[in-house]
Amino acid sequence: MLKKRLIATLLLRDGLIVQSFGFKRHLPIGRPRFPIEFVVKWDVDEIVLLDMSASPQGRGPQSDVLEILSEYCYVPLTVGGGVRSVDDVRQVVRAGADKVAVNTHAVARPELISEIADVFGSQCVVVSMDCRREADGRYQVYTASGSKPTGLTPEQWASRCASLGAGEVFLNSIDRDGSRAGYDLELVQRVASAVDIPVIACGGVGNFGHFAPGILEGKASAVAAGNIFHHIEHSTIFAKAHMLKSGIDVRLDSQAKYDNREFDEDGRLMMLSADHLAEIEFQRRQGGERR
Amino acid sequence: MNKANIVIVDYGMGNIRSVHNALVRMGSAVSTSHLAEDLLAADALVLPGVGAFGEAVANLKARGLVEPILEAVKQRGKPLLGICLGMQLLADSSEERGTSRGLSLIPGEVRRIPVPSSLRLPHIGWNSVTLRRPDPLFSDARDGDAYYFVHSYHFACDDADIAATTDYGGDVVAAVQRGNVFGVQFHPERSQSKGLALLGNFVNHVNRTCMEGAPC
Numbered sequence: 001m002l003k004k005r006l007i008a009t010l011l012l013r014d015g016l017i018v019q020s021f022g023f024k025r026h027l028p029i030g031r032p033r034f035p036i037e038f039v040v041k042w043d044v045d046e047i048v049l050l051d052m053s054a055s056p057q058g059r060g061p062q063s064d065v066l067e068i069l070s071e072y073c074y075v076p077l078t079v080g081g082g083v084r085s086v087d088d089v090r091q092v093v094r095a096g097a098d099k100v101a102v103n104t105h106a107v108a109r110p111e112l113i114s115e116i117a118d119v120f121g122s123q124c125v126v127v128s129m130d131c132r133r134e135a136d137g138r139y140q141v142y143t144a145s146g147s148k149p150t151g152l153t154p155e156q157w158a159s160r161c162a163s164l165g166a167g168e169v170f171l172n173s174i175d176r177d178g179s180r181a182g183y184d185l186e187l188v189q190r191v192a193s194a195v196d197i198p199v200i201a202c203g204g205v206g207n208f209g210h211f212a213p214g215i216l217e218g219k220a221s222a223v224a225a226g227n228i229f230h231h232i233e234h235s236t237i238f239a240k241a242h243m244l245k246s247g248i249d250v251r252l253d254s255q256a257k258y259d260n261r262e263f264d265e266d267g268r269l270m271m272l273s274a275d276h277l278a279e280i281e282f283q284r285r286q287g288g289e290r291r
Numbered sequence: 292m293n294k295a296n297i298v299i300v301d302y303g304m305g306n307i308r309s310v311h312n313a314l315v316r317m318g319s320a321v322s323t324s325h326l327a328e329d330l331l332a333a334d335a336l337v338l339p340g341v342g343a344f345g346e347a348v349a350n351l352k353a354r355g356l357v358e359p360i361l362e363a364v365k366q367r368g369k370p371l372l373g374i375c376l377g378m379q380l381l382a383d384s385s386e387e388r389g390t391s392r393g394l395s396l397i398p399g400e401v402r403r404i405p406v407p408s409s410l411r412l413p414h415i416g417w418n419s420v421t422l423r424r425p426d427p428l429f430s431d432a433r434d435g436d437a438y439y440f441v442h443s444y445h446f447a448c449d450d451a452d453i454a455a456t457t458d459y460g461g462d463v464v465a466a467v468q469r470g471n472v473f474g475v476q477f478h479p480e481r482s483q484s485k486g487l488a489l490l491g492n493f494v495n496h497v498n499r500t501c502m503e504g505a506p507c
Binding site for chain 2: 077098167197
């Protein structure tokens with residue numbers, strides 16, 4: 001059976017990985033190599049690396065940086081930020097990316113999607129969509145890091161992308177970004193039912209219990225998050241342990257299993273009870289005496 | 292013993308770097324080349340691939356690499372590992388975006404995966420495999436191990452050439468093997484520890500072959 005995917009979204013800003021809040025505030029985490037190495041070891045299924053400085057600086061992704069990063073990435077790597085041409089894609093793929101994410105430049109010139117798909121195949125094109133729920137409750141797609149309204153509904157734009165040859169939709173919610181309120185499940189549902197290509201839900205995960213609804217209720221094929229994976233040891237293994245508990249089929253190769261452990265609402269591992277530890281100690285000593 | 296020299300065929304559209312990194316990590320002496328003489332001097336070839344079938348074949352032809360690959364593999368018996376599109380290129384032909392002819396190293400055709408309407412294409416993600424011929428690539432793998440797939444087309448070939456399958460709306464060929472020709476539909480270089488183990492097995496197989504045959 002095809003496993004459901006857990007994806008780490010790593011945001012690059014001026015060469016540093018950052019956490020993002022509402023597309024406005026950003027907290028630095030550090031150099032990109034380490035978060036990549038960590039989540040790869042911790043059973044993450046994919047990494048989406050978005051360079052948010054690229055478009056504002058009028059450039060594409062930096063292939064020299066990518067070449068170094070892809071050396072530590074033994075899971076699929078999607079790279080986005082300022083991708084505007086087939087040549088950009090060629091460079092990014094050569095540097096070690098498996099897929100590219102297009103956003104602003106695809107809205108400006110939708111043929112970009114089919115141009116990339118013609119050369120690299122549909123599976124290489126991920127359309128990244130930043131959506132906002134407006135005051136009247138309707139959804140709208142934004143570009144330029146969530147600053148420019150497009151007049152498109154997420155469903156319209158997603159189906160257009162699919163018909164142009166996009167392989168996946170990476171669906172981010174601007175209002176939920178950094179909110180810790182969970183995915184905007186209505187948005188995920190709407191887009192997932194509008195297209196036949198896989199939809200990746202992103203935006204709003206605040207605890208490890210937030211992933212499962214994205215798949216079970218939102219009908220996403222994959223769930224992504226960024227902020228929650230930083231500062232927590234084994235974060236992506238925790239996330240998968242939670243998904244497994246909810247009955248979702250995920251890949252969990254790591255020796256570290258947390259299926260019998262409890263987490264608090266911030267996703268931190270709860271201490272084992274004193275009784276439980278005493279029991280372990282008792283059994284250990286018994287084993288020792290027998291020897 | 293000198294390490295066998297594995298050459299990754301560079302035809303301008305593969306995920307060369309990640310394959311290269313993974314092979315280096317598994318202890319292989321590996322280089323990347325688009326030159327016929329390097330391909331002919333190699334102890335084994337790896338044919339990577341991200342892209343569309345027709346374009347890949349056109350690129351191989353434009354660089355004059357079809358003949359050297361066939362000579363190395365058929366006449367000289369060098370092991371070859373095709374990865375993803377590289378595995379599909381081993382087939383006789385593909386129906387992706389019009390019919391194109393492949394390398395005809397393993398009889399069969401590349402067709403769109405016939406999925407029921409409930410399943411989405413491309414088939415993207417980690418899927419578990421069922422092993423049919425574990426040796427040598429899957430020698431330390433287990434039924435149910437998951438690897439990373441990303442494709443819309445599959446290799447329809449003889450049962451005898453299938454090394455592993457996966458389930459996506461029915462059996463889909465996950466790996467092929469015919470003599471010295473190997474192929475995996477998934478991306479071992481992107482399948483974390485299980486994928487790296489598979490590449491390590493290929494490297495070991497090449498080193499063994501090398502020891503038995505001509506000195507490397």
